[in-house]
Amino acid sequence: MSRTGSLLITGANGGIGLETVRQLVHMENGPQHIFACCEELDNIKDLQQIQDSSQDCLIHIIKLDVTDIDVIHKVRDQVQSIVKGNGLNTLINNAGINTHRNFDDLTAETMLLEYNVMVVGTMLMIKAFLPLIKTAAERSTIKGMAWNKAAILNTSSKFGSISLNRGIHMSYAASKAALNHLTTSVSIHVKDFGILCTVLHPGWVKTNMGGQDAPVDVEDSVKGLLEVYRKLDIEATGRFIDFQGIEIPW
Ligand code: NDP
Numbered sequence: 001m002s003r004t005g006s007l008l009i010t011g012a013n014g015g016i017g018l019e020t021v022r023q024l025v026h027m028e029n030g031p032q033h034i035f036a037c038c039e040e041l042d043n044i045k046d047l048q049q050i051q052d053s054s055q056d057c058l059i060h061i062i063k064l065d066v067t068d069i070d071v072i073h074k075v076r077d078q079v080q081s082i083v084k085g086n087g088l089n090t091l092i093n094n095a096g097i098n099t100h101r102n103f104d105d106l107t108a109e110t111m112l113l114e115y116n117v118m119v120v121g122t123m124l125m126i127k128a129f130l131p132l133i134k135t136a137a138e139r140s141t142i143k144g145m146a147w148n149k150a151a152i153l154n155t156s157s158k159f160g161s162i163s164l165n166r167g168i169h170m171s172y173a174a175s176k177a178a179l180n181h182l183t184t185s186v187s188i189h190v191k192d193f194g195i196l197c198t199v200l201h202p203g204w205v206k207t208n209m210g211g212q213d214a215p216v217d218v219e220d221s222v223k224g225l226l227e228v229y230r231k232l233d234i235e236a237t238g239r240f241i242d243f244q245g246i247e248i249p250w
């Protein structure tokens with residue numbers, strides 16, 4: 001079967017975002033259009049290589065800072081002009097930042113920085129792209145809820161779980177907890193439109209953020225996430241799930 005549909009991912013220049021684009025390009029029946037959004041376009045060599053070697057999947061590399069509402073709206077219009085009446089099937093909010101602050105060294109600035117990217121930025125993206133995702137939900141012939149029909153997939157962290165709290169990465173964890181709450185609210189808001197909305201933990205992954213001591217390779221994290229995405233249905237909406245499909249307590 002040929003590729004259909006479209007997917008937008010933020011933070012696509014490195015780490016989990018970049019690897020997600022790489023694996024989506026090779027996925028059977030993966031999206032036809034991938035909008036790979038990067039905060040800056042000065043360090044995108046790896047992404048460009050994937051774009052150059054991609055055969056039947058169109059990768060659109062786009063500059064997008066998730067905290068800049070004007071840029072978000074411009075990108076939304078650009079995406080709309082490409083997908084036209086088909087809408088956007090999948091929005092992956094992957095961009096994140098971890099200042100690694102704890103009680104003694106956290107400041108208002110670092111707390112607001114993390115909150116702004118991961119909570120405000122995610123919400124701005126969802127609000128801007130929801131009309132396109134609604135269109136995708138209406139146009140799709142897929143029954144029920146599915147990640148490749150109409151979905152908002154937010155990238156959280158186990159650190160955002162209050163019941164598993166270990167008291168570290170304090171301000172990052174607080175932002176991810178807020179993101180988790182926001183995801184459940186959005187999932188309720190979009191459920192009647194047939195849109196899936198879920199929050200995922202990628203594992204502790206070897207990336208710039210996760211560091212080299214992390215036990216999970218980025219290839220395995222993303223392989224697991226994509227397998228989980230494929231199984232998401234109405235039962236999974238509003239849930240907190242890791243890259244192995246295990247539900248995480250709030
Ligand atoms: P990286 O630091 O490698 O990637 C983070 C990405 O987010 C980068 O592409 C970064 O761009 C981008 N980004 C940061 N701020 C903005 C912004 N304002 N606008 C747009 N993009 C932005 O980390 P990971 O790949 O590991 O993290 C991806 C996601 O997974 C994050 O949400 C993270 O919290 C989550 N996560 C990661 C874990 C891990 O162990 N690695 C564990 C649990 C969750 P730039 O390169 O320009 O800074």
